[in-house]
Amino acid sequence: MLYKAKTKSEEHLILEYLDRRMSLKESDKQRLYRLNKGYEGEVQFEKLTSGLQTPCIILNDLTFKVNNSTIQIDSSLLFGRILKFYEVKNLEGDYYLNDDKFFMRDGTEKNNPLLQMKRSESLYRQLLKELGFDLSIEASTVFVNPAFTMYNAPLNQPIIYPTQLTRLTNQLNKIPSNLTQSHWSLADKLISLNQEKSEYTTLPDYRFDNQKKGVTCYKCHSFDIGVIGYKVVCMQCGHHEDVEAAVMRSIDELKMLFPNIKLSTSIVYDWCSIVSQSKIRRVLKKNFNIVGVHQWSFYE
Known part of the structure; x- marks a missing residue:
């Protein structure tokens, strides 16, 4: 069940409005492009998981403050005994991994989504422990854009490629799950802890x-x-x-x-x-x- 849907952030909406009503600097246009791209990818994944038949609680677009660190969780799926969460990427083009570094084909280095996922997994586990919930956590990075290719990726990493999305839903539907009131209490608690406004938002000057x-x-x-x-x-x-x-x-x-x-x-x-x-x-x-x-x- 989709319990919290993906929404556009305040920064995203403001940049959209400003783009229609004034001339944005190139850096602001690029920021808006990235926000649009990310939003489209997360909505695509949301549509995919919303069709699951097995009992689960779907919480999308959550941002938490854990031990003075901020984590953004794109999609959480709460089953009976396990919480699966996904770092959703809508990248397109050719990429490759070299050790722990993530590059575009032309050699431009980008933030490694796998490292980002591992950091979020550790902090998310700490948060659940602080809230008094003992659930297994499994994290994956999912690439939803069919125009994305990654080379040199190790086989033991929790990566889901565009061609594996149908297989993913089939696997999720096979998870035995019995939801109780404690699961809904956890879902409500996580939503209450969501940080709706980002502390890193920077907007152009406008009047x-x-x-x-x-x-x-x-x-x-x-x-x-x-x-x-x-x-x-x-x-x-x-x-x-x-x-x-x-x-x-x-x-x-x-x-x-x-x-x-x-x-x-x-x-x-x-x-x-x-x-x-x-x-x-x-x-x-x-x-x-x-x-x-x-x-x-x-x-x-």
């Missing part, structure tokens, strides 16, 4: 006045949007959306980019650009509480 204004298409993210009655219509892909849903989505984006901003009809009108002030006022009154009076009023 309200240097952002491109307008409602974006929910489907293709185009700014080429028209309002027809109580619908917003994308002129690029034809997607239709209720005005209220589009305005609320734009407000969520505004609040994430500028968490300290005070919502007012004029601010949201400036942000959305194409939706009339009267429609925006109706949406705000319906979904928020008004604070203050006259020109000092705002919504929260």
